[in-house]
Amino acid sequence: MPERPFTLAVIVASTREGRFAPVVASWFTAHAGRRDDIVVDVLDLAEIGPYELRYGSEEMASYAKRVGAADAFVVVTPEYNHSFPAPLKHAVDLLHQExxxxxxGFVSYGGISGGLRAVEQLRLVFAELHAVTVRETVSFPMAGSLFDDDGKLREPLDADRAATVLLDQLAWWAQALREAREARPYGS
Incomplete structure (x- = not known):
């Protein structure tokens, strides 16, 4: 009997004007969208505007509901000055139990490090929130040169394999942790 699909929230972390994030996020969500075991919900922080969210507002309630409804997350993040974007930190810090x-999981991009320094810092943040980060990542060093003008990877084979491994790990953890939360709410 096949397991019911899990909801994967893909968080697009960059909010800068002229950002490259939509190219990477579109590639990843297309890859995830080909799977029968995943329902993708894109949370683009440029649209959500985390600094404008106020407790008690409809926008905040909607954001909290979408994060709470997700069974797993993939953060698509650039690396800015050896770290991740400030709006992402704020968006994460607005919630806790969700x-x-x-x-x-993480899909990162940037210069020579491919955003991996940002990912290592994000692992610490999510550990504090009692989330489980998966080991495998998808990383794009010098990302601008890896995609063509239409947003397609010039040589997709390695990245496609990495995304499949990441999604397989997320699927395992999403199903296992959802079953555990349903059997016994976390923290009790």
Whole structure:
């Protein structure tokens, strides 16, 4: 009997004007969207505007509901000055229990490090929130040169394989942790 699909929230972390994030996020969500075991919900922080969210507002309630409804997360993040974007930190810090006992994966991009320094810092943040980060990542060093003008990877084979491994790990953790949360709410 096949398991019911899990909801994967893909968080697009960059909010800068002229950002490259939509190219990477579109590639990843297309890859995830080909799977029968995943329902993708894109949370683009440029549209959500985390600094404008106020407790008690409809926008904040909607954001919290979408994060709470997700069974797993993938953060698509650039690396800015050896770290991740400030709006992402704010968006994460606005909530707490919505992140708990759920897996988080990362797709990063940037210069020579491919955003991996940002990912290592994000692992610490999500550990504090009692989320489980998966080991495998998808990383794009010198990302601008890897995609063509239409947003397609010039040589997709390695990245496609990495995305498949990441999604397989997330699927395992998402199903296992969802079953655990349903059997016994986290923290009790």
């Amino acid at each position: 992140w708990q006992a759920k897996p988080v």
